[in-house]
Amino acid sequence: MDEELHEQIRDVVRKIPSGRVATYGDVADLSRAPSPRLVGQVLNHDGHDVPWHRVLRANGTCAPHIAEEQLQRLAAEGVLSNDGKINLHTYRWEDAAKAKSEDDPPSLF
DNA sequence: ATGCTGACCATGT
DNA sequence: CACATGGCCAGCA
Structure with missing residues (x-):
């Protein structure tokens, strides 16, 4: 079922x-x-149960409709934005980048 | 099936 | 920064 995907994402x-x-x-x-x-x-359909406000676009900005809420919630957690833009270099979830880079094929090459 | 939309991403001009 | 192009995938009329 595609619900698996929803579960995974959430x-x-x-x-x-x-x-x-x-x-x-x-x-x-x-x-x-x-x-x-x-x-x-x-998230739009079923993201009410998760901290969706911690998800931004690739360039550190948030979608227009939710921007207000997102910025407010993030600011409350210590994530400050500059002109509506978040400094990914500073606040990006390290584990995410790690998991991506952690792909470590042991015996190949 | 087709066409359009949407809380996207990257690159180029 | 604004705009255009191409790629991406699911839901709906």
Whole structure:
């Protein structure tokens, strides 16, 4: 069922620690989602139970409609934005980038 | 099936 | 920064 995907995505989003943010692409990758778009669609439809506000776009900005709420919630967690843009270099969820880079094929090459 | 939309991403001009 | 192009995938009329 596709519900697996929803579960995976929501699970990953829940995993994002406070004071940190992740991009849709990261969540998509960690959740095995076929594409970052799916993350957005799932959150829009069924993301009320997860800290969706910790998910930003790849360039550190948030979607227009939720921007206000997102910025407010993030600010409350210590994630400050500059002109509506978050400094990914500072606040990006390290574990996400790690998991991506942690792909360590032992005996190949 | 086709066409459009959407909380996306990257690159180029 | 704005805009255009191409790729991505699911849901709906």
